[in-house]
Amino acid sequence: MARVVLVGNLAQVTGGVAEFDLSATSVQQLFRQLTALHPALERHLETGVAVAIDGQIYQDTLHEPIAPDSEVFVLPQIAGG
């Protein structure tokens, strides 16, 4: 099971729950599983988040694989200027 942590305000949407153990093997599955647990997360996950998998930050990509022992963080989206 991948360990998934919601960073920042996302934990508010889930009523304070910030850590999950999920069987997701891709970012797309991850979002589906999170949304199934907390439907209010859906619109946040659709736009406005980055996903860090084992230290590498990915943005705007659904198919990045997640390994069974991955450490995953769901972060606010980052850009720049």
Add this chain to the structure above:
Amino acid sequence: MAKHHIEATVNGDAVEFLCETEETLLDVLRDTLNLTGSKEGCASGDCGACSVMLDGRLVCSCLVLGCEISGRKVETIEGMAKGDSLHPLQQRFLEAAALQCGICTPGVLVASKALLEKNPDPSEHEVRFWLAGNLCRCTGYDKIVTAVMDTAAAMRKG
């Protein structure tokens, strides 16, 4: 109010144009004579992006009126290269990466050329204070100053 009819020399060419009283030399260069190399950064003489030579003197063309150049000589960035040859400053700026976005570059080159014509052996201090009227937001001035001094040294060698 009727427009002014002006005849002058720009980059060695005789030019003739009409302009309103309130049109600046920069307006005339860019909009009437289609010489868009001189840039408007502020229209108040603070940034130097519009620098040109007027009768051999470095000026901000946004602070000169178009109708003031009657019978006079203007040199802009477009006149700096001679035929196929870039001016040594232009060449050195390219080699030294002394420009990033390039918007200040025409003004900086015109001003630098004016400096070296007046003082072929400027110190770093003198280069910096001479160019203090040319704002650059991209380079931090380092490579510009180095390029000017290196060009001065190369030109002194002949």
Add this chain to the structure above:
Amino acid sequence: MAETNGHSQANGHSYVGTRQIRPDGVDKVTGRARFGADFNLPGQLIGRVLRSPYPHARIVAIDTSKAEALPGVKAVITRDDFGDQPSEFIPAGEMMMNYKDVVRNVMAREKALYEGHAVAAVAATSAAIARRALKLIDVKYEVLPHVIDVVAAMRPDAPLLHDDLFTVGVEPKPEKPSNVAKRVEIKVGDVEAGFKKADLVVEREFKTAPVHQGYIEPHAALASASEDGSVELWTTTQGHFIVRAHCARLLGLDIGKVRVTATEIGGGFGGKTVVYLEPLAIALSRKAKRAVKMVMSREEVFKASGPTSGATVRVKMGSTRDGKFVAGFAELKYQAGAFQGSPVQPGTMCAYAPYDIENVHVIGYDVVSNRPKVAAYRAPGAPISEYAVESVVDEIAKKLELDPIELRMMNAAREGTKAAYGPKFGPIGLEETLNSIKKTEHWNTPLRKWQGRGVASGFWFNIGGETSVSLTVNEDGTISLMAGTPDIGGLRAALTSVAADELGVPYDKVRPIIGDTGSLSFNFLTGGSRSAFSGSMAIVEAARQIKNDLIARACKLWEAKPDQVEWKDGAVRPLGALAEKVKPMTIADFAKVSGKTGGPIGGVGRINAQGAGPSFGTHLVDLEVDPETGRATILRYTVAQDAGRALHPAYVEGQYQGGAVQGIGWALNEEYIYGEDGKLQNAGFLDYRMPVASDVPMIDTVLVEVGNPKHPYGVRGVGETPIVPPLAAIANAMENATGIRFTELPMSPPKVLKALKDKGLNKA
């Protein structure tokens, strides 16, 4: 299929990492290059904007009839010419943009929310007529009380900008609207427990003023709308595909019907990632049925384009007496300007990013006030929060009598460190930059009285993003490279080097251009330090397609199998016995027979670049304070920053130097000065004082290269990090020089002099 990889070399020479002359350079040194305001169309009209003279006012009525009647005026637009937009958040920069806000920022609707807010616009046959027409527009304002300062705007009795703004991120949800748009928070460990373990706790509050990106080129746009609903637009922008999206949305157009050309751009730094004039120029053009050109004056740039936030930041850090940081707390209050969306979120994430601290808690508030909507400015949010944290780190070093570099080394984030915002870092170069600084002659030079030395570190995450490039082999074997991210400072040189190396051709046989939106698939904007990182990655992909295609063509021509050929040094080469039968074929050879062997030769890289690695930097500055005037003179400045791999070292150095000098300006002189009336008093370069050549010394650079394993060349974006450390480095140097900790920026001469006088120190 013989796979290709690696970095071909033309005759053993690699261009990547060398200082080639930029392909767009000659035009830029001769004045030939065309920037936004250099484009003209025959018969074009000149557009100008009427702007609110009040920082906060209800717009009761607008009467444009007299303006419309003025001979030479061909179109007038107001809020009535833009359909309202529903409230919907979409990513735009590091901020989430709400189109309901965007349409109102572009043209005021119910209220004018800042001095300079666009209220109407005209297109006329000359600039003079357009200006006269503006004076004939009659706007009835109901002036409202205004608020500028972020702390003042947070008070419950502050004038309210939006009656539908309810703070997001607080529980329970507020019942009354306020000026606080959002509260954000990141939390790791337990800071209270951490502070209990600390031998030393330092707490400070800091204040920064709004500063402008300061690009020398004002905003400019030229729009030509056709009767069939299509639009052509030329604009100076960091992201023409983003401009296209915004304009299509605001004007109800199909994206495919809008074609945007990015002109050369005279500086952006984040400030040209949004739209101001473009939708107005298009709307005017549609109405006038003629092309419309609009250019901002310098005053308009200051009053009506987004600077960055001013902020109040409180920092509290705990350390053991040996210098191990055990707790880091910060509370950030950032101004967003008239509409929500300050960079407070990345500010919270960056604040403690350089350090390995077990317990971190950072809270941030996004607050609206009657100022122009902020736009991104180079590492948005990070310079402010890291100014505060790095100042406190310096204070800790002083109090514990530890070397400030040693203290940072002791706590430095390294590969495997868990960042304060969650994930573990991959390989990073913070320690290398600290070590580099320590080794410099600069660090070891003795100082005199009234001279001070300061050091600070910083970082930016960097991003990848959607990127499309095309490589085409022309009939004579030359290569056309089309990228889609505007070149703001040397990108084409870097990409040309990569393409030349990938294809094994000479550098000057590759010609790069920035394509318009009709010529390429989507490209996210130039920003986030992404264009060289992503562009080079996409070129590798495009080149791979070409190489694979040529190998396939060779196999057909030579009736060979893939294992009998290889791509090497710019040609497909026969291996083994085959080499006795056929000669290698170069790209130019294939180009001659492209039609016969299958058709035109080219490759397209269309990627969503991932794998961006952060770039850490450490800055060292010496300055001297004149106690009689309060003026600080920068004596010496060194930047050490991790580029991963510098595709073009000179332009990487240029980023380090330029960002450092922007930071010098931010630290020592730049600020928006408002009067009691909420109006900007210094809307020009004379009084908005940016560094000039005589204000700064040479900026020495140390190019650290800790390769990014996720990029084919090891590249890390570098553009933004350089502006993050200077504020604190300079504040730390000031403290070192004067004994006074300045907690308010800018440290301009009057403020420094006053502080010196208060301590009786203002004598040489």
